[in-house]
Amino acid sequence: MKSLKKWKWTNLYLIFVFIMLYVPIAYLIFYSFSAGDTMSNFHGFTWTHYQELFADTRMIQIVVDTLMLALLASLIATIVGTLGALAISRTSRPVVKNSILSLNNILMVSPDVIIGASFLIFFTALHIPLGFLSVLLSHIAFSIPIVVLMVLPRLQEMSNTMLDAARDLGSTNLQVLTRVIMPFITPGILSGFFMAFTYSLDDFAVTFFVTGNGFETLSVEIYARARQGISLEINALSGVMFLFSLVLVVGYYFIQRGTKSHKAKLKAKGAVTNEATH
């Protein structure tokens, strides 16, 4: 074991990194309670900016739109992604399987601007109007691969003996799917849905490219306002969103807990966050 002194040192560095990560967020939320109108010189405590935020019907509308979009996009992405994972797991030739997986991962590693720009060309070529539909299609598209990556490991963990047993006992293919496979991969599907949801909520760059003028999401709105300068209403919004993120993280933690082994859990978290804001 480590000596007491060393143990302290390690914690000191971690605490330093931890402070680095949280200071900007704390700063943001701290000034949401300031009576002034810039992020300097705290002018005394007030709830004004939160009242402003909740009275801002345009902002509320955008929040509702963003949440609806995220729900719809992640729901559809989860269905298509799960079917995709089932398809991949049924593919027996390794060459085909690997090429499909590589294609699957293209959208995960591509920079957002490339996805945004290429989708913009794509929608324009097909004469799809820029607005809600184009944003929805894009969000579905870039969320599908993460769903596949969340569901596929569960499918691969599933032992064939279970399927054989079900078939020997006279199940039809459909019954095998709904009674055996689906319950087993449900945790993966839930994680996938959850990830797709946060991808959609967090996305800025792709939406910015394909949205045109008609439809706005929260990220696009924050960008537009931040370019105009500081408004403490945005700080208040950060406070609300931080609470919301906390709820999401705790929610995700409980989805993960108990459904996976300790190690798999850590890995999944890695996978989760690796792409979360990209």
Added chain:
Amino acid sequence: MKKTTNMAFYVPYILWILLFVIAPMLLIVYQSFFNIEGQFTFSNYATYFHSSTYIMMTINSVWYAFLITALTLVISYPAAYLLHYAKHKELWLLLIILPTWINLLLKAYAFIGIFSQDGGINTFLQMMGLGTHQFLFTDFSFIFVASYIEIPFMILPIFNGIEELNEGLVNASRDLGAKWWQTFTRVILPLTMSGVKSGVQAVFIPSLSLFMLTRLIGGNRVITLGTAIEEHFLTTMNWGMGSTIGVILIIAMVVIMFLTGERKKKGGRRA
């Protein structure tokens, strides 16, 4: 029966691959051969390779991405290493992950406040008697904020790499008389290299394209490949040139992925 259900699984997913993975990539390459008037031409590439502005911008962008990656790596490796040995590492890990769930633009916006003329940093410097400095809209602030945003994405893959390390090998190396840095450079580092590579990949590629940060924090002083693409697509409407730079960015991405290789061996580890 089996055949038809199989088809039902494949169709939506294959359609997605064709329409949203293959078609857009082909379209961006196709578009790069057209000028602003819509005529087929190689002139975009000619302009790109003959213009010192474009070449310098690309070199700059790669250089910034390199600096951001190096800075995050230097901060993240020790953090990931210590995290592995820390008590309550589950909790620590969760705390490192949490900031990534905050909207990227809000984090950038926070730095507009912190770096501004009378913001947190300058107030602090003044208290120390060091006077105020211009932070916002400098190269420094861009690199700092980008590194801040990318740190968790570097810590996690490295942490996963270290978790997979067989503790027995470290002990064996110590028992055989290796000094701590020998153990580190000969055993720990090579065995955690795959984590480092995934981390570099996860940070370098996005760093080439963070156009919103260059706009908000870099104040148009810093121009990355991403900024140039955004400019050409959404401001000057020269999609051909934008696509050409896009193709360059895709090539840069493929090179990085090739250099940091072997990424898909452990499916799902790095999403």
